Amino acid sequence: MDWIASLHGLVGGVLIGLSAVWLMGALGRIAGISGIIGGLITQRPKGDSAWRVAFLAGLISGPLLVMAVGGGLGNVAGVPSAVIGEPAGGVPLMLLAGLLVGVGTGLGSGCTSGHGVCGLARLAPRSMAATAMFLVTAIATVYVVRHVIGGGV
Numbered sequence: 001m002d003w004i005a006s007l008h009g010l011v012g013g014v015l016i017g018l019s020a021v022w023l024m025g026a027l028g029r030i031a032g033i034s035g036i037i038g039g040l041i042t043q044r045p046k047g048d049s050a051w052r053v054a055f056l057a058g059l060i061s062g063p064l065l066v067m068a069v070g071g072g073l074g075n076v077a078g079v080p081s082a083v084i085g086e087p088a089g090g091v092p093l094m095l096l097a098g099l100l101v102g103v104g105t106g107l108g109s110g111c112t113s114g115h116g117v118c119g120l121a122r123l124a125p126r127s128m129a130a131t132a133m134f135l136v137t138a139i140a141t142v143y144v145v146r147h148v149i150g151g152g153v
Contacts, residue, residue: 019058020118027051032114033059034105108133 020031029036029051040052089097105111108130110119116134119127 030118032110034111
C-alpha cells in the first residue's frame, strides 16, 4: 500500500470537507460544483457571482500551487513521463461520457460533490438517494466492464 498517496487523499478529503463547511457557514451556500458553475453561467444573479468565481479559481489554482511547490499531480498513467494516460476508450468516448455526466447532474439535481459531501452532511434525503444510486451504478459498471465485457484490470 502506498501510504504517502493515502495521506495525500486523506488531507485532500479533509480540505474538501472544511471548504464545504466554510462555504455553508460563511455564505449559507452548498459546495456542489455543478450548482456553482450552473449558477454562474445560467442564472447570473446580481451580487452572487464573486463567491462562485472565487470558488472556481480555488479549484484551478489549488493543483497549480501544489505543482509549484513540487508536489506534482501524481502519475495515474503507468508511464513515468506522463501525468495522465490516454483515455481508455478514446477521445470520442470520453467526450460522450462527459456529456452523460452533465446530463446526469441535471437530472439528479446535483453532482457527486454536492450530494456526497454536502448533502449527506446535511442528512438530505434526496442526497442519500442520489449517493446510493451513484454507488450502485458504479458497482454495476465495474462489474459489467470487468466480468461481462472483459475489459479493465
